Amino acid sequence: MxxxxxxxxxxxxxxxAKPPLSREIIVSTALDILARDGLSGLSLRRVATALDTGAAxxxxxxxxxxxxxxxxxxxxxxxxxMPEAQNGSWRDRLKSVLKAYLRVLFERxxxxxxxxxxxxSGPNSLRIWETLxxxxxxxxxxxxxxxxxxxxxxxxVTAIAAEQSVRRASGEGLDRVRTALSSISSEEFPxxxxxxxxxxxxxxxxxxxxxxxxxxxxxxxxxxxxxPNPSVTSSAPKKRGKGHxx
Amino acid sequence: MxxxxxxxxxxxxxxxAKPPLSREIIVSTALDILARDGLSGLSLRRVATALDTGAAxxxxxxxxxxxxxxxxxxxxxxxxxMPEAQNGSWRDRLKSVLKAYLRVLFERxxxxxxxxxxxxSGPNSLRIWETLxxxxxxxxxxxxxxxxxxxxxxxxVTAIAAEQSVRRASGEGLDRVRTALSSISSEEFPxxxxxxxxxxxxxxxxxxxxxxxxxxxxxxxxxxxxxPNPSVTSSAPKKRGKGHxx
DNA sequence: ACCTGAACACCGTTCAAGT
DNA sequence: ACCTGAACACCGTTCAAGT
Numbered sequence: 453m454x455x456x457x458x459x460x461x462x463x464x465x466x467x468x469a470k471p472p473l474s475r476e477i478i479v480s481t482a483l484d485i486l487a488r489d490g491l492s493g494l495s496l497r498r499v500a501t502a503l504d505t506g507a508a509x510x511x512x513x514x515x516x517x518x519x520x521x522x523x524x525x526x527x528x529x530x531x532x533x534m535p536e537a538q539n540g541s542w543r544d545r546l547k548s549v550l551k552a553y554l555r556v557l558f559e560r561x562x563x564x565x566x567x568x569x570x571x572x573s574g575p576n577s578l579r580i581w582e583t584l585x586x587x588x589x590x591x592x593x594x595x596x597x598x599x600x601x602x603x604x605x606x607x608x609v610t611a612i613a614a615e616q617s618v619r620r621a622s623g624e625g626l627d628r629v630r631t632a633l634s635s636i637s638s639e640e641f642p643x644x645x646x647x648x649x650x651x652x653x654x655x656x657x658x659x660x661x662x663x664x665x666x667x668x669x670x671x672x673x674x675x676x677x678x679x680p681n682p683s684v685t686s687s688a689p690k691k692r693g694k695g696h697x698x
Numbered sequence: 699m700x701x702x703x704x705x706x707x708x709x710x711x712x713x714x715a716k717p718p719l720s721r722e723i724i725v726s727t728a729l730d731i732l733a734r735d736g737l738s739g740l741s742l743r744r745v746a747t748a749l750d751t752g753a754a755x756x757x758x759x760x761x762x763x764x765x766x767x768x769x770x771x772x773x774x775x776x777x778x779x780m781p782e783a784q785n786g787s788w789r790d791r792l793k794s795v796l797k798a799y800l801r802v803l804f805e806r807x808x809x810x811x812x813x814x815x816x817x818x819s820g821p822n823s824l825r826i827w828e829t830l831x832x833x834x835x836x837x838x839x840x841x842x843x844x845x846x847x848x849x850x851x852x853x854x855v856t857a858i859a860a861e862q863s864v865r866r867a868s869g870e871g872l873d874r875v876r877t878a879l880s881s882i883s884s885e886e887f888p889x890x891x892x893x894x895x896x897x898x899x900x901x902x903x904x905x906x907x908x909x910x911x912x913x914x915x916x917x918x919x920x921x922x923x924x925x926p927n928p929s930v931t932s933s934a935p936k937k938r939g940k941g942h943x944x
Numbered sequence: 945a946c947c948t949g950a951a952c953a954c955c956g957t958t959c960a961a962g963t
Numbered sequence: 964a965c966c967t968g969a970a971c972a973c974c975g976t977t978c979a980a981g982t
Contacts, residue, residue: 473965496956507956509966517956522874568814568860573878578887581897585889598889599896604914611857614814628768632819641824643831643844650845651827668850668921675917719946742975753975755947763975 473503475513479523483560486524491562496520525566526574531556534583542590547669549583550609554665557613564613580606591677601676608672612665719749721759725769729806732770737808742766771812772820777802780829788836793915795829796855800911803859810859826852837923847922854918858911 482499489498496517500507514520532552535545557564581602588598633652638645728745735744742763746753760766778798781791803810827848834844879898884891 495954497954506967506969508958508968511957512965565815568857569811571861571875573875578878578882578890581890582887585893589889595893596896599893600913602893603897604917607857607861608854611814611853611860614857615817615853629817629819632824636824641828643835644824644827647831647841647845647848650842651849667846671850671918671921675914675921741973743973752948752950754949754977757976758946 473505473509473513475523477503478510478513478520479527482520482524483528486562487560489561491565494562521566522570522572522574525563525570525572526576528556528560528563529553529572529574529576529580532576532580534579542587543673546584546587546591546673547666549580549587550605550669553580553606554609554613557610558617561617564610564617567610568614588676591673593677597676601672604676605669605672608668612668719751719755719759721769723749724756724759724766725773728766728770729774732808733806735807737811740808767812768816768818768820771809771816771818772822774802774806774809775799775818775820775822775826778822778826780825788833789919792830792833792837792919793912795826795833796851796915799826799852800855800859803856804863807863810856810863813856814860834922837919839923843922847918850922851915851918854914858914 478499481502482494485498485502486494496510497507499520500510503509510520514523532549535548539545540548557567584602584605585598588601589595593601630652633644633648636645636648644651724745727748728740731744731748732740742756743753745766746756749755756766760769778795781794785791785794803813830848830851831844834847835841839847876898879890879894882891882894890897
């Protein structure tokens, strides 16, 4: 009778039926971890732990860590909102998409780094590409120019976001520059010395790295839309007004 | 007499006096490993092994892996050659420096990734900055524009190099895009479908990602030098020739 | 001061074994 | 088919101990 102690009765509720694993759950859990701990805090083991399983279990749904990264990126890009059909000029709409893109990369620590090493090519990326190509063509770019412009603009936005969020994460980076700049001799590097204010202001317009970024977008858009072959307006960003020679 | 076996005589040459450790030796060894095995093959442990010591020994010379990365980057940038004083126009010289920069980042697997996460700020970076600022001012940029332009141009070059070398390393990335693009429905994404040729050609001009890159540099340079405030020539890349109104 | 081995707390990935 | 634990071959960094 007392051979074995009475069975311990444990409600199943204590450890509720785990939701079955799935790509989606894995990806969204990974994005949560990314948001909380940054890229360096993200690992398959941690994702697995958060899902109350072992790392090996994830390999049923993922080929490897790299694939998880790609899926995370595309999933996050779902949040890039497209402009309403006819809100403002093509240029305003183009910039608004690019800013939305930047904002998404910026909001999640480390997402931009993923974007740089991935070339997002999932469905959400395609949706963004389609929109950007359309807007560039609205601006007068031909097929080739639009394609190059798409690449240049997204690369730029991604690089901006990556540069700044890496610094946010590692901290040191910016300090290193600051000290390097503050200890410069005006004789050895006169121009750098003179420009050190402006050079530091780059990363200072905190929030979204904007202001300078807005200028840069205009610069690039102008170059893409106007450009080498003599066609279309080749005007400067805000208002140049004079030349629309053909 | 025969208590102990005769002392084994080993020439010191067999394991020659190790050269003393130093930052320089550590950095150059690390760069060798980077060149051979790429960024993913670089670790403090491997550097230590190559130097015939233990990883812990490196901490006398380095605060951490991050510092090693920064030192490696600046050391590699020593190879960026500056243009001879008066070879060609400021624009040609500017582009030649940027291309030299790109070439260096491109030659060593993984160096570009370091550059993105570091903001090179060692002596060699400063030398490059100084040169670029001078050339931009030669082109008519004011202080602020030159500083922004410096940042925009180096960021672009770094991003180009990083994007392509990551792909070279991970292989998968580009294939993923290729398959994604080839299976696109012309109904869902008509513009992407139409542009798929041009989109893929990006990364195809292998060697240095040039051609398209040359165009992009001109676009950016034009934007920086000409620009929002009405001054200077606001001309398109190759030859616009007409306006040098001031 | 410099170097070392061992330890700590992690990684991604594979594999045999369970259900 | 899906999940698991254990193992493999790695990491960066710290620390007590040696010279």
